[in-house]
Amino acid sequence: MRRLTRSRLTPLALLVLAGSLTLTACGGADATTAGDATTGGATGTLRISGSTTVNPVAADAAEALRSTDLTITVDTQGGSAGGITQLAAGQIDIAMSSKPIADADRTAAPDVDFTETRIGEDAVGIVVRKEVLAGGLKSLTKQQLKQLFEGEVANWKQLGGPDLDVFVYDKEPGRGTREVLDRFLYGKGVKAPAPPNNPRYAIVGGNEETRTKLLSTPGSVAPLSSGFVADQPELGLLAVEGITPTAATIADGSYPLSRPLFLVTNGAPQGAAKTFIDYVLSPEGQPLLTRHGYLTNAQLKA
Numbered sequence: 001m002r003r004l005t006r007s008r009l010t011p012l013a014l015l016v017l018a019g020s021l022t023l024t025a026c027g028g029a030d031a032t033t034a035g036d037a038t039t040g041g042a043t044g045t046l047r048i049s050g051s052t053t054v055n056p057v058a059a060d061a062a063e064a065l066r067s068t069d070l071t072i073t074v075d076t077q078g079g080s081a082g083g084i085t086q087l088a089a090g091q092i093d094i095a096m097s098s099k100p101i102a103d104a105d106r107t108a109a110p111d112v113d114f115t116e117t118r119i120g121e122d123a124v125g126i127v128v129r130k131e132v133l134a135g136g137l138k139s140l141t142k143q144q145l146k147q148l149f150e151g152e153v154a155n156w157k158q159l160g161g162p163d164l165d166v167f168v169y170d171k172e173p174g175r176g177t178r179e180v181l182d183r184f185l186y187g188k189g190v191k192a193p194a195p196p197n198n199p200r201y202a203i204v205g206g207n208e209e210t211r212t213k214l215l216s217t218p219g220s221v222a223p224l225s226s227g228f229v230a231d232q233p234e235l236g237l238l239a240v241e242g243i244t245p246t247a248a249t250i251a252d253g254s255y256p257l258s259r260p261l262f263l264v265t266n267g268a269p270q271g272a273a274k275t276f277i278d279y280v281l282s283p284e285g286q287p288l289l290t291r292h293g294y295l296t297n298a299q300l301k302a
Helices: 011-017 055-064 079-088 103-108 130-134 142-149 176-186 207-216 247-251 271-281 287-291 297-301
Strands: 004-006 021-025 042-050 069-075 094-097 114-129 167-171 201-204 220-225 235-240 258-266
Touching (some): 055 069, 079 103, 079 114, 094 271, 114 176, 114 247, 114 271, 130 235, 142 167, 176 220, 201 207, 207 235, 258 271
Parallel strands (some): 042 069, 167 201, 167 220
Antiparallel strands (some): 021 069, 094 258, 114 220
16 A cells, blocks of 8 residues: 655645645655556656746645655755756756756756756736835836836835835845846846846845735735735735736737746656656646636636
């Protein structure tokens, strides 16, 4: 009989508190068998790390596969860039990424066959506290976003909002969220300016940390996966160039900060990695995207 051994915290508690999840099931030690993900049959150890945006989906998939003979570890060390680096170094089997593999990644690891499997779509939202929206500001232009994230805006009234000090929480370099925003503001391959040196600006890491900072700081703004905002009444989304991130605007590409979500392997997925990815792409696994506010592959094709 198979037995599941878990940490004393539930997977979702681990997701919130530590950004990582380890599920262990008794079984074989080599990831060489690729059985049916919904019925078991896969054995081995599967190491997954990377994007905090993809993490909730991967954590739920690992929980759903608890009855298989797999040891699955899901972590978020270094976000998308960290996962890609770990995959290139052979430290993990699957990298979670909220950005495509860049030419620089392939150049840095020429012996690695980065293979992206798109599992769905997300949007980077420009997230603010509700008092900013209540003060009359609903949308920002590209130029206004540049001014905001380059530290040129001290008070929201400069952008047509309330008389409230601005505090910017930006993502650290290498995060998928940051790269989506930079690509929109400056163009593909163009390096963004250095972070401003002022007391109204700070760099943060994962989505959970970003959301916590927003909730605790009046007048704050940050780029954040829109899926992390739905259940937060104190937070809201600004439109970008008049377009708000919705299922429709993400699916048709009209919202300019949309992005694909990937599970990345070295070569075509095999063994335990294939079992895991097949499950996420299956009719049972794709609703995990919807659960966390993302679009499924089928919604993108509709």
